[in-house]
Amino acid sequence: MIQEKDLPHAYKDAMKDLLKEDYDAYIKSLEKKPYSGIRTNLLKLTPERLKEILDRDFKKVPWVNEGFYFEEEKGVLSSPTLSENPKIKSISKNPYYFAGLYYIQEPSAMTPAMAAGIVPGDKVLDLCAAPGGKSTQAASYLMGEGLLVSNDFSASRVKALQKNIEVSGIDNVLITNEDPKNLSKVYIEYFDKIIVDAPCSGEGMFRRDSAVFKAYLGRGPEFFTGLQVSILTEAAKMLKPGGTLIYSTCTYSKVEDEGSLLQFLESHKEFKIDKIAPDFGFEESKELPGTIRLFPHKIEGEGHFVARLKKDIKPAEESKNKHKKKNKKIKLPDELVEFLGKIKREWDFERIFINKDYAYYLPKDALIDKSLHYIRTGLLLGEIKKNRFEPFQALAMNIKFDEWENPLNLSATDERVIKYLKGETIEADDEYSGIRLVCLDGFSLGFVKQNKRICKNKYYQGWRWM
Structure with missing residues (x-):
């Protein structure tokens, strides 16, 4: 729990300037417990069905149809059926969680992907994706159509990203572990929607994560601004004309929020702010109207800043992308074909790619470039061993x-x-x-x-x- 006396003077002065008469209400909110939420995996079931399965009268997150609040200290499931098993103790340690039916996510963090307006068939890039909350949310809106490229620069964090994507049963995905500068050389004006949930000082997470607060004391907000603008600059190259770019942080700092965004907009005149309505207790920025902040004294959630940008439409040009060549038709191992035949769906066998005895089902029409480091190219089906096929966990979660x-x-x-x-x-x-x-x-x-x-x-x- 953070108290006012613990906060740096510069931070308190900045928040007083930002909040004015609401400053005291914000300080009091830091003494309250943080909110916890779960988000339904729409690839597997509906929100109504999830409530029925868990037998809980969850309170809905107002701005996300598939999101619910839950109290961590009341983690014992109330269902008479489930309560018969004393080993089921909480939302996180629950067999239905292992089945990928929901993702545990702080309610405010559900906002950026929701604001992107993702629809089935879109090509979506989550540029700073780990541990996977926004990527799994984006995939649930795609409903198996289109493409999700989920990237994180950190080799250690991308492992959690991979797990969460595979638990969710997502198949139309490319997971990359790359610097955005490398991605932008390949995916030129390729994506319909891009989410940049940028690295930041984390002021909105103080009451939730003491480690974030300790890191803040050593760095402050100015540490991240150059990185934020750099990431936005690379994202701009990858967005189609007419596409949507979401810029979000979990900080309140004007330097990192309006400051980084204004610096980007100054050098990218083709981008305009697409207003997000200040509903549900969201507060519109005075410096950049149309962008919003989420404050813990105004909503049931932690701190966030969200901006939605539109890229101007321009006359059609010849695509600069290097398109992936059609896979050469190869004879697939009989054991692989036989196993896939047991799964009652139509397989496009030309999309099966075999690399070092590992079989992948590539996303339809995905652009894959050998210069990039891919952690996953679609759905990992399994391994081809001598005279047999060994199916992997990712395939099971997709069936x-x-x-x-x-x-x-x-x-x-x-x-x-x-x-x-x-x-x-x-x-x-x-x-x-x-x-x-x-x-x-x-x-x-x-x-x-x-x-x-x-x-x-x-x-x-x-x-x-x-």
């Missing part, structure tokens, strides 16, 4: 219940669910031989290799219930 002939479907109260998530061997109710999909109340969890009734666990070790 729908009715796409598998005979899934092993378990209920939340079944003790085998936790055993499976822990990586233990489980026993089926019926006999079967071969790879089988394990589901939780109709939602995929992973694979087992079954022999008669004994199911050898294939759940990914790095994801296991601890």
